[in-house]
Amino acid sequence: MIHGVEHISQESRTELLIEDDHDLLKQSNALWTRAKMLGAIRDFFVSRDYLEVETPNLIPAPIPEQHIDAISCGDWFLHTSPELYMKRLLAAGYPRIFQICKCFRKGERGSYHLPEFTMLEWYCLGMDYRLLMKECEELIIAIANDLGNKEAIHYQGKKIRLQRPWESISVSDTFTRYALVPMVEAVKENSFDEIMACHIESHLGLEQPTFIYDYPVSGSALAKAKKDEAAVAERFELYIGGKEIANACSELIDADEYHTRFKKVQEYRNSMGKAVYPIPRFFLQDNVDIPKSAGIALGIDRLAMIFCDSPIIDNVVTFTPEVM
Amino acid sequence: MYNASDLKKGLRIKLDNEPYIVTEFNFVKPGKGQALYRSKLRNMITGAQFERTFRSADTFEPADLQQKKMQYLYEEEGKYCFMDNESYEQVFLTKSQVGEAKNFLIDNLEVEILFFEDKPLEVSLPNFVEMVVVKAEPWAKGDSVSGKTKPVTLQTGYQLQVPPFIEEGEKIRVDTRSGAYLTRVKD
Numbered sequence: 001m002i003h004g005v006e007h008i009s010q011e012s013r014t015e016l017l018i019e020d021d022h023d024l025l026k027q028s029n030a031l032w033t034r035a036k037m038l039g040a041i042r043d044f045f046v047s048r049d050y051l052e053v054e055t056p057n058l059i060p061a062p063i064p065e066q067h068i069d070a071i072s073c074g075d076w077f078l079h080t081s082p083e084l085y086m087k088r089l090l091a092a093g094y095p096r097i098f099q100i101c102k103c104f105r106k107g108e109r110g111s112y113h114l115p116e117f118t119m120l121e122w123y124c125l126g127m128d129y130r131l132l133m134k135e136c137e138e139l140i141i142a143i144a145n146d147l148g149n150k151e152a153i154h155y156q157g158k159k160i161r162l163q164r165p166w167e168s169i170s171v172s173d174t175f176t177r178y179a180l181v182p183m184v185e186a187v188k189e190n191s192f193d194e195i196m197a198c199h200i201e202s203h204l205g206l207e208q209p210t211f212i213y214d215y216p217v218s219g220s221a222l223a224k225a226k227k228d229e230a231a232v233a234e235r236f237e238l239y240i241g242g243k244e245i246a247n248a249c250s251e252l253i254d255a256d257e258y259h260t261r262f263k264k265v266q267e268y269r270n271s272m273g274k275a276v277y278p279i280p281r282f283f284l285q286d287n288v289d290i291p292k293s294a295g296i297a298l299g300i301d302r303l304a305m306i307f308c309d310s311p312i313i314d315n316v317v318t319f320t321p322e323v324m
Numbered sequence: 325m326y327n328a329s330d331l332k333k334g335l336r337i338k339l340d341n342e343p344y345i346v347t348e349f350n351f352v353k354p355g356k357g358q359a360l361y362r363s364k365l366r367n368m369i370t371g372a373q374f375e376r377t378f379r380s381a382d383t384f385e386p387a388d389l390q391q392k393k394m395q396y397l398y399e400e401e402g403k404y405c406f407m408d409n410e411s412y413e414q415v416f417l418t419k420s421q422v423g424e425a426k427n428f429l430i431d432n433l434e435v436e437i438l439f440f441e442d443k444p445l446e447v448s449l450p451n452f453v454e455m456v457v458v459k460a461e462p463w464a465k466g467d468s469v470s471g472k473t474k475p476v477t478l479q480t481g482y483q484l485q486v487p488p489f490i491e492e493g494e495k496i497r498v499d500t501r502s503g504a505y506l507t508r509v510k511d
Contacts, residue, residue, distance in 0.1 A: 067356065067359065068356070108353060110352055111351075113352075193353075197353070197354040197362070197377075198360075237355045247355050
């Protein structure tokens with residue numbers, strides 16, 4: 001708050017506003033809900049002995065991902081997620097860490113995408129993705145309770161029940177249930193993303209939050225492959241009200257495998273005519289000692305959409321690129 | 325040449341040699357997946373609508389569209405006739421191509437017609453049109469309370485709300501974008 005603002009009357013405060021910004025006050029409820037959410041998240045992790053960390057936004061090499069483009073900034077890049085540096089902290093011996101930060105992704109703008117958005121990431125030593133699902137449930141319920149939603153969240157006319165356990169369904173099963181196409185076939189025909197986005201996502205998490213798990217390894221750069229099924233990664237996503245809220249995985253711990261996957265991503269990006277980023281070399285060195293662990297990234301703006309009952313991301317942030 | 329990332333509501337593109345307008349658009353990107361551009365398109369000639377999802381590598385030509393100043397002549401059996409005042413060339417638009425503009429098409433009105441190659445697609449009206457009230461209830465006493473309105477019918481059959489002092493035979497100015505009454509016009 002600007003110092004002394006509380007002494008200014010409502011009339012003169014309004015005069016201070018730029019004409020076009022009058023609508024900002026309509027967002028007041030959403031901004032309060034969002035702030036309370038952030039408070040609840042910090043309380044949750046602090047009470048569980050997680051250390052809140054801040055890693056740099058400006059980095060020399062973003063995570064090599066097939067479909068995520070970084071915004072360059074001088075000779076370096078704005079990070080697309082804090083994943084690399086959080087894993088280095090994990091490898092260095094910090095067993096439980098979380099971070100709430102801005103992430104930057106080039107060209108991402110839609111009803112629930114912004115090129116600059118807020119991410120919560122947390123990592124825990126000794127966990128696998130199944131245990132992480134539990135912790136994710138506990139977090140969302142804790143936030144919901146803090147916001148006064150004891151049993152359900154009401155989102156876009158749907159009552160989403162919070163009683164545990166939540167629905168959990170394999171990605172492969174979502175394909176047969178909602179798209180009538182086997183997942184392997186969709187991957188082979190390069191239509192996995194399109195079917196997921198256009199035919200599956202809108203069905204997920206409508207009656208209760210839904211986890212979908214075991215993704216094709218091809219699109220999961222840093223996730224560990226399942227022991228018995230090498231083509232499937234130990235990765236899950238949380239959906240609420242048809243919206244993707246979080247993405248998690250059991251962390252890959254094999255440095256050689258990282259190297260192979262990063263190289264593959266570079267080749268793919270090169271073949272698609274996309275910018276090819278340098279391989280994060282320190283990461284690979286430190287990562288040799290990454291112990292069994294799991295990590296998760298949760299979109300704060302998306303979660304705010306759910307708790308504010310907003311169909312679009314624009315209503316839960318202060319400014320969108322179009323009004324700057 | 326447009327890229328998928330240029331897509332937005334209102335963009336006019338050429339697909340299979342026909343002009344399309346993007347009527348709805350959303351950027352989606354399922355978890356770690358590729359960017360997808362979900363679009364609803366309307367064929368500007370046939371009016372047919374369909375959904376199509378584009379990927380980042382897709383490119384398209386802009387629809388080559390031209391606007392021409394023309395004059396509205398008459399309507400016959402659902403066909404609206406317009407004439408080029410210089411070449412005297414006449415073209416016809418269907419009822420669905422004309423759409424809501426039919427409410428404001430008065431004889432000899434100067435309009436702009438949008439063409440794709442030699443095919444007329446749609447009409448754009450001037451923002452303001454002066455029209456005659458052909459039917460109105462008389463002004464009853466006590467109706468002068470501010471904010472009160474009454475319905476009237478204009479020469480095209482279009483009905484709208486106007487202040488109670490407007491009478492049959494009078495001319496009013498209408499905003500064609502909102503369809504609302506603006507002011508009384510005195511000849």
